[in-house]
Amino acid sequence: MLSSFALPRSRAVLFVACLVALSGPGLAQDATQKVTDDRGVEVEVPAHPKRIASISFFADDVALALGVKPVASTYMVAGRPPEFLLGLTGDMTQIGQRAKPNLELLSEAKPDLIVAIRRYTVGNAPQLEKIAPYVAWNMELLDGSDKEIEALAKILGKPERGVELNRDFRAHLAEVAAKAPKDTHPRYAIMWGGEVPFAFHDENTSASIVNAIGGENIAGAMTPGGEFGIDLSLETMLEKDPEVLFIYDYGPDRPHESNPIWKELTAVKNNRVFYVGDQWVETNGPIAREIVLREAAHYLYPDIFPKVDVKAEAAKIIPAELQK
Numbered sequence: 001m002l003s004s005f006a007l008p009r010s011r012a013v014l015f016v017a018c019l020v021a022l023s024g025p026g027l028a029q030d031a032t033q034k035v036t037d038d039r040g041v042e043v044e045v046p047a048h049p050k051r052i053a054s055i056s057f058f059a060d061d062v063a064l065a066l067g068v069k070p071v072a073s074t075y076m077v078a079g080r081p082p083e084f085l086l087g088l089t090g091d092m093t094q095i096g097q098r099a100k101p102n103l104e105l106l107s108e109a110k111p112d113l114i115v116a117i118r119r120y121t122v123g124n125a126p127q128l129e130k131i132a133p134y135v136a137w138n139m140e141l142l143d144g145s146d147k148e149i150e151a152l153a154k155i156l157g158k159p160e161r162g163v164e165l166n167r168d169f170r171a172h173l174a175e176v177a178a179k180a181p182k183d184t185h186p187r188y189a190i191m192w193g194g195e196v197p198f199a200f201h202d203e204n205t206s207a208s209i210v211n212a213i214g215g216e217n218i219a220g221a222m223t224p225g226g227e228f229g230i231d232l233s234l235e236t237m238l239e240k241d242p243e244v245l246f247i248y249d250y251g252p253d254r255p256h257e258s259n260p261i262w263k264e265l266t267a268v269k270n271n272r273v274f275y276v277g278d279q280w281v282e283t284n285g286p287i288a289r290e291i292v293l294r295e296a297a298h299y300l301y302p303d304i305f306p307k308v309d310v311k312a313e314a315a316k317i318i319p320a321e322l323q324k
Contacts, residue, residue, distance in 0.1 A: 031046070031047055033046075038138045045135065052071065053109055054115055055115070067321070069092075071111060072094075073089045075098070078094070082282075083277055095109065101120075113155070140228055146170075149286055176213050187215075187216050187242045189232065189237065193247045196232070197231070198229050201221055201230065210296045213293070213300065218242050245265070245268075245272065249276075294308045
């Protein structure tokens with residue numbers, strides 16, 4: 001005899017099927033997602049990562065633009081959180097310089113997702129993977145930045161916003177290019193300072209942006225299969241004679257300025273040497289590349305484009321609730 005609490009057979013089958021759907025493979029599938037990074041590796045990451053660690057500023061940049069604050073970040077220079085991210089990385093666990101992340105500090109931060117620059121981390125991928133799911137992108141090319149931003153936005157559950165950020169940037173890039181003088185192509189270099197400056201080729205993200213608005217890079221294009229930058233002696237620089245210089249700078253030690261040739265450069269004579277911020281190094285995120293575009297436009301054509309307030313521009317992209 002059936003219990004008074006028994007269900008009719010048809011309803012019982014439906015009830016069991018619902019339980020299986022809620023507690024079986026479907027739930028397991030929803031708990032993770034798969035992404036293929038620039039190593040060509042398929043990585044299983046959380047469906048909704050909450051504790052992101054960023055090796056480079058790229059993941060900080062994308063996450064903050066999406067309204068998500070990572071828990072840990074590397075730095076370019078210790079104790080110098082970047083202006084283009086409103087100094088917000090200073091509130092995160094510091095896990096070392098981007099080229100030498102401290103795995104012990106990273107582990108202590110308990111991330112559920114590590115987003116890294118490939119060239120500095122591919123060698124210790126096994127150690128990183130023991131800490132948390134690890135994805136790595138090249139973070140070198142402007143076209144790559146669109147793909148990287150959309151991929152991370154999708155991982156973070158905001159794919160539409162990733163597409164929107166790319167669309168808005170491309171529209172602004174086209175607008176600036178249209179306003180730039182068509183008969184003027186200022187010669188420039190983007191370089192690390194030093195006794196022998198290291199300048200970046202056209203394919204570098206920052207250089208691609210400057211080229212797109214009319215600049216002419218004295219370092220030129222990459223040699224197929226070659227490095228993304230080149231050592232340029234000051235003698236060579238004098239021969240190519242840049243009109244504008246963008247210089248990455250880690251501190252007050254600027255040995256290139258002590259070389260007598262330095263003062264002979266047109267950019268130096270005309271006071272068009274600009275020591276630029278970390279956004280010119282870590283340019284593939286949506287905040288960085290937007291600010292680089294605005295700064296480049298002003299530095300190349302100061303009579304047409306206004307001076308840039310880096311923090312004010314960043315504050316337009318980073319949601320207000322994260323700025324408190």
